[in-house]
Amino acid sequence: MDIPYKIYLNEEEMPKAWYNIKADMKEQHDPFLHPATGKPCTKEDLLPVFCEELIDQELNTTDRFIEIPEEIRNFYRMFRPSPVVRAYCLEKALDTPARIFYKFEGANTSGSHKLNSAAAQVYYAKKQGITHLTTETGAGQWGTALSMACAYFDVDLTVYMVKGSALQKPYRKSIMETYGAKVISSPSDTTEVGRKILEENPDTSGSLGCAISEAIETSVKTENCRYVLGSVLDHVLMHQSVIGLEAKIALDKYGVYPDVVIGCAGGGSNLGGLISAYMADKLQGKKAPKFIAVEPLSCPSLSRGKYAYDFGDTGQITPLIKMYTLGAGFMPAPNYAGGLRYHGMSPVISKLYHDGFIDEVRAEEQRRVFDAATLFARVEGTLPAPESAHAIRVAIDEALACKETGEAKDILFGLTGTGYFDMTAYASYHEGTMSDYIPSDEELEASFAKLPKVE
Amino acid sequence: MDIPYKIYLNEEEMPKAWYNIKADMKEQHDPFLHPATGKPCTKEDLLPVFCEELIDQELNTTDRFIEIPEEIRNFYRMFRPSPVVRAYCLEKALDTPARIFYKFEGANTSGSHKLNSAAAQVYYAKKQGITHLTTETGAGQWGTALSMACAYFDVDLTVYMVKGSALQKPYRKSIMETYGAKVISSPSDTTEVGRKILEENPDTSGSLGCAISEAIETSVKTENCRYVLGSVLDHVLMHQSVIGLEAKIALDKYGVYPDVVIGCAGGGSNLGGLISAYMADKLQGKKAPKFIAVEPLSCPSLSRGKYAYDFGDTGQITPLIKMYTLGAGFMPAPNYAGGLRYHGMSPVISKLYHDGFIDEVRAEEQRRVFDAATLFARVEGTLPAPESAHAIRVAIDEALACKETGEAKDILFGLTGTGYFDMTAYASYHEGTMSDYIPSDEELEASFAKLPKVE
Numbered sequence: 001m002d003i004p005y006k007i008y009l010n011e012e013e014m015p016k017a018w019y020n021i022k023a024d025m026k027e028q029h030d031p032f033l034h035p036a037t038g039k040p041c042t043k044e045d046l047l048p049v050f051c052e053e054l055i056d057q058e059l060n061t062t063d064r065f066i067e068i069p070e071e072i073r074n075f076y077r078m079f080r081p082s083p084v085v086r087a088y089c090l091e092k093a094l095d096t097p098a099r100i101f102y103k104f105e106g107a108n109t110s111g112s113h114k115l116n117s118a119a120a121q122v123y124y125a126k127k128q129g130i131t132h133l134t135t136e137t138g139a140g141q142w143g144t145a146l147s148m149a150c151a152y153f154d155v156d157l158t159v160y161m162v163k164g165s166a167l168q169k170p171y172r173k174s175i176m177e178t179y180g181a182k183v184i185s186s187p188s189d190t191t192e193v194g195r196k197i198l199e200e201n202p203d204t205s206g207s208l209g210c211a212i213s214e215a216i217e218t219s220v221k222t223e224n225c226r227y228v229l230g231s232v233l234d235h236v237l238m239h240q241s242v243i244g245l246e247a248k249i250a251l252d253k254y255g256v257y258p259d260v261v262i263g264c265a266g267g268g269s270n271l272g273g274l275i276s277a278y279m280a281d282k283l284q285g286k287k288a289p290k291f292i293a294v295e296p297l298s299c300p301s302l303s304r305g306k307y308a309y310d311f312g313d314t315g316q317i318t319p320l321i322k323m324y325t326l327g328a329g330f331m332p333a334p335n336y337a338g339g340l341r342y343h344g345m346s347p348v349i350s351k352l353y354h355d356g357f358i359d360e361v362r363a364e365e366q367r368r369v370f371d372a373a374t375l376f377a378r379v380e381g382t383l384p385a386p387e388s389a390h391a392i393r394v395a396i397d398e399a400l401a402c403k404e405t406g407e408a409k410d411i412l413f414g415l416t417g418t419g420y421f422d423m424t425a426y427a428s429y430h431e432g433t434m435s436d437y438i439p440s441d442e443e444l445e446a447s448f449a450k451l452p453k454v455e
Numbered sequence: 456m457d458i459p460y461k462i463y464l465n466e467e468e469m470p471k472a473w474y475n476i477k478a479d480m481k482e483q484h485d486p487f488l489h490p491a492t493g494k495p496c497t498k499e500d501l502l503p504v505f506c507e508e509l510i511d512q513e514l515n516t517t518d519r520f521i522e523i524p525e526e527i528r529n530f531y532r533m534f535r536p537s538p539v540v541r542a543y544c545l546e547k548a549l550d551t552p553a554r555i556f557y558k559f560e561g562a563n564t565s566g567s568h569k570l571n572s573a574a575a576q577v578y579y580a581k582k583q584g585i586t587h588l589t590t591e592t593g594a595g596q597w598g599t600a601l602s603m604a605c606a607y608f609d610v611d612l613t614v615y616m617v618k619g620s621a622l623q624k625p626y627r628k629s630i631m632e633t634y635g636a637k638v639i640s641s642p643s644d645t646t647e648v649g650r651k652i653l654e655e656n657p658d659t660s661g662s663l664g665c666a667i668s669e670a671i672e673t674s675v676k677t678e679n680c681r682y683v684l685g686s687v688l689d690h691v692l693m694h695q696s697v698i699g700l701e702a703k704i705a706l707d708k709y710g711v712y713p714d715v716v717i718g719c720a721g722g723g724s725n726l727g728g729l730i731s732a733y734m735a736d737k738l739q740g741k742k743a744p745k746f747i748a749v750e751p752l753s754c755p756s757l758s759r760g761k762y763a764y765d766f767g768d769t770g771q772i773t774p775l776i777k778m779y780t781l782g783a784g785f786m787p788a789p790n791y792a793g794g795l796r797y798h799g800m801s802p803v804i805s806k807l808y809h810d811g812f813i814d815e816v817r818a819e820e821q822r823r824v825f826d827a828a829t830l831f832a833r834v835e836g837t838l839p840a841p842e843s844a845h846a847i848r849v850a851i852d853e854a855l856a857c858k859e860t861g862e863a864k865d866i867l868f869g870l871t872g873t874g875y876f877d878m879t880a881y882a883s884y885h886e887g888t889m890s891d892y893i894p895s896d897e898e899l900e901a902s903f904a905k906l907p908k909v910e
Contacts, residue, residue, distance in 0.1 A: 004466045005532035011459045077460035078544070078836045089533070089607070107562050109838045109873070151833040152544075171626075171878035178832055178881045377633055378606040381533045383564045418564070420875040423626035426633045 006083040007250040014073065014081050015249075017065035019241040019276050020057075021348060022234060024283040028061055029351040030322035033309060038454065041319045049216060049227050053124040057235035066238065068120075075119040075152060079108035080242065084250040085415075089379040091399070098402035100395060101258070102415040103247045103274060104382070109175070110145035112339075112385065112417030113270050114230055117239035118142070121228045122149035132156040132225040134218045136186065136211030138165055138266075139338030139387065140172030141417055142230030147179035160186040160214045164205030165338040169421045186211040193217050193315035207331055208342045213315025231267025232312065232321075232346050240273025247412065248277035258289045258412035260398055264390040265293040265302060265361075266339045268346025274414040275358075282357055289412070291358045292398075293349070294390040297438045299332035300363040301325060301345045304444060307354050309454040310344060320452060323350040326439075327447030333437035335366055336425035337386040362394055366436040369393050370429040373419070385417035386425050461538040462705040469536050470704075471528065472520035474696040474731050475512075476803060477689060479738040483516055484806035487774035488764060488909065496774045504671060504682050508579040512690035521693065523575075530574040530607060534563035535697065539705040540870075544834040546854070553857035555850060556711070557870040558702040558729060559837070564630070565600035567794075567840065567872030568725050569685055572694035573597070576683045577604035587611040587680040589673045591641065591666030593620055593721075594793030594842065595627030596872055597685030602634035615641040615669045619660030620793040624876045641666040648672050648770035662786055663797045668770025686722025687767065687776075687801050695728025702867065703732035713744045713867040715853055719845040720748040720757060720816075721794045723801025729869040730813075737812055744867070746813045747853075748804070749845040752893045754787035755818040756780060756800045759899060762809050764909040765799060775907060778805040781894075782902030788892035790821055791880030792841040817849055821891040824848050825884040828874070840872035841880055
């Protein structure tokens with residue numbers, strides 16, 4: 001049977017339940033610790049900040065599948081199912097015996113996979129009677145996705161946007177405002193933690209860690225308000241499992257079982273979602289693909305970070321999370337993949353990598369990433385987001401390796417989003433002014449020295 | 456049978472031939488006239504400027520269907536078939552008994568339907584051995600689409616971009632450059648006609664008419680080069696027939712025959728494509744939908760233009776075209792729908808309107824258009840291009856009229872593109888600084904007075 005360029009599922013074939021990978025993990029990641037007591041966080045500890053049903057999902061380690069409520073599935077129908085695309089043109093351009101597939105999550109206005117979790121989180125907030133949400137955004141994809149979901153479910157939203165990103169991408173602010181959100185550049189003078197950071201470092205371009213601190217502080221101080229997060233947390237990864245579940249259904253139809261699955265990793269939610277259905281095989285001891293995570297050289301949390309307890313934010317107000325981290329105080333150099341500029345990593349992804357279930361991590365240089373992005377755009381049409389281009393880089397490298405060895409591997413990667421709001425980055429690449437910054441060992445050691453002490 | 460949110464065709468169901476509406480028109484539009492002789496243009500007259508096979512298509516009034524070459528269909532597979540979407544959420548928000556459908560052509564990097572014709576035109580140029588193409592772009596969608604097609608088929612491209620649009624949308628330039636095109640703001644000093652226009656009016660923000668003149672001049676002066684146009688011409692409308700053919704196949708599956716079909720009209724190619732399959736019914740005397748064309752109040756070529764011979768460009772170097780026109784010298788006020796700022800109109804659309812086959816034209820005010828765009832974005836998710844929002848405005852008005860009368864009409868409109876590069880417009884709307892300019896009767900009369908005299 002010929003494989004089409006794009007494999008679309010019917011709406012009836014869309015997953016009706018999320019896959020909770022933790023139910024298949026023999027060992028769970030270490031629990032969140034309360035920053036004041038150092039003791040594992042209880043549901044009650046988390047209730048003032050997070051929506052209740054999301055906490056239940058976060059702490060659920062037993063149910064393999066959790067039903068997707070019909071209201072969320074109706075929202076999903078506006079932009080899902082998303083296609084698995086056979087990259088025929090890229091294969092031809094590379095002259096590789098490999099077959100390359102990508103799951104394309106960018107064909108919605110938020111421009112990325114983030115809408116999968118935004119739809120779910122706002123639905124549960126609304127159901128709980130919450131009238132206002134706060135969040136942070138780096139590249140702007142999560143903020144846009146959440147704005148769309150809040151417009152759909154009629155919930156107020158305040159977004160703290162990393163200042164560096166806000167300057168690079170002024171139109172991201174306009175689009176969030178079009179969907180009714182209030183957008184504040186972070187660090188800002190609207191919060192205590194923001195004022196403190198600005199006092200210490202007035203010229204900072206901000207970071208996801210700062211913006212998280214500000215969003216949490218505002219949520220706690222606002223009536224009937226909760227904080228929501230676009231990555232890192234277990235429930236976010238679970239919502240993203242629709243990516244992997246759909247990909248497997250689509251590829252199964254054509255008898256394709258990938259040899260390699262490649263995803264970029266910032267907070268880890270896209271990667272966790274993409275690998276979910278195939279990782280289930282591996283956790284059950286079956287044959288499974290090789291899993292490769294890709295991150296930027298400038299913010300190498302998996303490849304050079306410590307596996308340790310750390311704060312999720314710069315302001316040190318979140319619970320302590322056991323994860324690969326560069327230190328909550330680490331300020332990554334500005335790069336053009338704002339979605340990959342986070343000091344930490346999803347605890348589930350961290351645990352899977354630590355225990356050898358994720359096979360490999362590659363840290364990529366920015367210009368090589370844009371070489372791949374530009375080639376991909378020219379031959380496959382779609383202009384990728386810089387984040388996604390990290391996965392493209394490695395997929396191309398794998399396909400070129402197949403050309404050397406003559407192996408006809410099946411490669412699946414995640415095309416998480418589009419680059420329409422990243423034209424400053426593409427212009428910088430095109431004009432030859434793009435550079436990259438790799439943190440020194442000394443910088444990282446200095447950052448690790450400030451990690452919280454946990455007994 | 457329940458109608459899904461999105462009706463996708465399989466790749467095998469995609470049209471294998473374009474529909475040539477002229478074969479069904481009992482009367483053809485008047486022929487192009489040579490500007491020097493005043494006589495009908497022959498194929499030979501057009502050969503120095505246009506690709507040969509495109510001229511053959513332009514002059515073909517007999518073949519109802521023209522096969523789409525396999526190479527073009529393979530290109531189409533990267534972004535087609537495009538879905539027909541049932542606007543369930545918009546229907547609910549309007550509380551209307553009407554059913555609203557839209558054919559969504561924006562899910563590709565060019566952000567619009569323009570890629571349908573770009574793929575075809577570049578393919579035929581390449582086949583003829585042409586190595587360089589020139590064109591103009593207003594909103595930037597055509598320029599982007601052509602850049603993508605030229606990257607795919609490996610043909611050089613120079614784009615003259617209307618200066619006002621280039622300033623509003625700097626990132627459009629970057630995206631065309633990413634696909635390898637050379638982009639020049641028009642009017643420019645790279646052509647005689649550009650220098651002349653700048654001398655007379657140094658502060659002009661340009662127009663499509665100017666940019667066309669410059670692109671043609673450059674194509675004639677460059678070796679092995681031809682000029683291509685993104686709208687207006689008959690062959691472009693024919694390429695766009697895939698929109699209407701697919702829409703009808705998709706709706707037929709669910710037993711839906713629209714009562715109203717609504718499209719925005721700039722040069723007319725999207726409208727011509729959208730209505731094609733249903734207009735075939737009307738031309739054959741069968742039951743057919745009501746057809747409504749929508750244009751901006753600031754550039755009302757169909758509703759207030761003259762049906763007369765005129766130049767296609769400001770520099771008066773194109774053949775004379777019988778069409779609805781505001782006069783080739785008419786400079787529309789800057790608005791945010793650059794794709795609808797053309798003084799003329801497709802001769803096929805003009806003829807159909809003149810002869811009563813297109814039932815109605817509406818000219819819409821810019822802020823009312825953005826009211827509709829914003830509502831649509833919030834409830835349907837997708838952020839529309841300002842051009843497309845003209846059709847949304849009228850679709851909403853029709854659906855609201857149904858609410859008054861209780862009629863359950865089936866409404867189909869064309870969502871030609873996305874607004875990712877139009878955030879300046881959305882920000883202006885959001886901030887309340889958006890205005891509109893309606894040309895006075897005196898202005899139009901003065902422009903009509905300069906129309907060329909044709910015996």
